[in-house]
Amino acid sequence: MSAVREKNVAKIQTTYVKQQEFAEIASARKRKLLLRRLSLFLAFAVFVSYIMISSILSQKATLDAKTTQKKQAVKQLADLKKQQDNLKQDIVNLNDDNYIAKLARKDYFFSDKNEVIFNIPEKKKEK
Template identity: 70%
Template structure:
């Protein structure tokens, strides 16, 4: 005969006890609101961090491709500047009548008066 007895305890109904119960409920409500605010702040911080990191990675990769493209274009620019210098020298030479005559004799086998042209085969 083991019977479980329920203990019935009566609460003291004083204003102090009522104030403490209200204060405990308010404290629990404040704690719950604080946890909600902190969790929302954490979620917002994670989202902002994700966007910042992803934009940083995207910009870094874009910068790397631009730098590689700049390197290629610098090489092409140097080559074109060399070619431009050669062409400027050719322009200066082509303004000289003696050079034009020498070039015409060499390339197109023109000859001066009383001049015989011999072609020698090139050695491979």
Template identity: 80%
Template sequence: MGAVREKNVAKIQSTYVKQQEYAEIATSRKRKLLFRRLSLFLAFAVFVSYFMVSSFITQASVIDAKKAQKKQLDKQLTALKKQQDVLKEDIVKLNDDNYIAKLARKEYFFSDKNEIIFNIPDKTKEKSTGN
């Protein structure tokens, strides 16, 4: 009883058995091919997913940079519009003869009729030249 029995079974050599063996072999080959195709498809899907995610992240960072640039350019545009308004006001003022005369008297020490100009030195200049 302690001895292991060996099975002495002979295979039946019939066409049906041969067809079944060929069918099993064909099924195992189909299964292997299916696993190979599925693994290849999975690898392709992972590659495509990686490509899509990386391009999405890249595009998101580019969009953020463009938004920051747009915000900066909007600030610059508002500053330039303010400067344009100031310059337009200066153009209007410079078309006025009284403003030009006042500006010339102030900047270039021109005098009006019966007007005397007194040049008062700045205290800061006086202190720096006096030491």
């Protein structure tokens, strides 16, 4: 009794039944076509999203590199301006005769009249 019985039911062959079968087939085709379109649209959306995200990430990396480069350039500019101020001050000092005489006595051991120069060795720093 556990055997599967085959159903011997005859189908009604009317135009209404045929129309319903064709409608079901058309509906199945429409669903299949809709699924294909949606999957194609999804694949396109994923591709475009990937392109956009990779573009944003590469632009962010480039922007970070440029920001770091700008910080280094600003620091270098500040150092160069400080060096320029020092050099301008040296130019002003070198135009002063008293400064040149003082510099010559200090570095080249020149002396004024009745002046004796004593050379005292500097102490070496111990490590």
